[in-house]
Amino acid sequence: MSLRSDKNITEIGFFMFKATKRFIAGAICPRCSEMDKLTIFKEGGGDYRHCVSCGFKDQMFLQSDPKEVETRVNISKEEKLAETQTVRLVDPKELH
Numbered sequence: 001m002s003l004r005s006d007k008n009i010t011e012i013g014f015f016m017f018k019a020t021k022r023f024i025a026g027a028i029c030p031r032c033s034e035m036d037k038l039t040i041f042k043e044g045g046g047d048y049r050h051c052v053s054c055g056f057k058d059q060m061f062l063q064s065d066p067k068e069v070e071t072r073v074n075i076s077k078e079e080k081l082a083e084t085q086t087v088r089l090v091d092p093k094e095l096h
């Protein structure tokens with residue numbers, strides 16, 4: 001009984017999974033070199049590509065992700081610079 005219900009859940013999940021897949025126009029699979037066989041889908045908050053021809057699966061990183069990291073690095077660099085300047089101005093006065 002429990003095995004039957006498990007199979008039904010898997011079948012429903014696979015159908016929904018299949019429906020949300022989108023083919024990437026002009027994309028070439030890095031494994032089998034087939035064109036227009038790659039699909040893109042979301043899983044666990046990440047973007048994945050999957051080849052329907054050979055079964056190749058890989059996580060994709062969107063262009064917005066590196067931009068976010070770049071901004072964070074710039075802010076932290078500025079904060080670090082401001083902190084260093086403050087320390088350099090205060091230190092000689094305290095020493096003398």
Ligand SMILES: [Zn+2]
Pocket residue numbers: 029030031032033034037051052053054055056
């Ligand atoms: Zn492939």
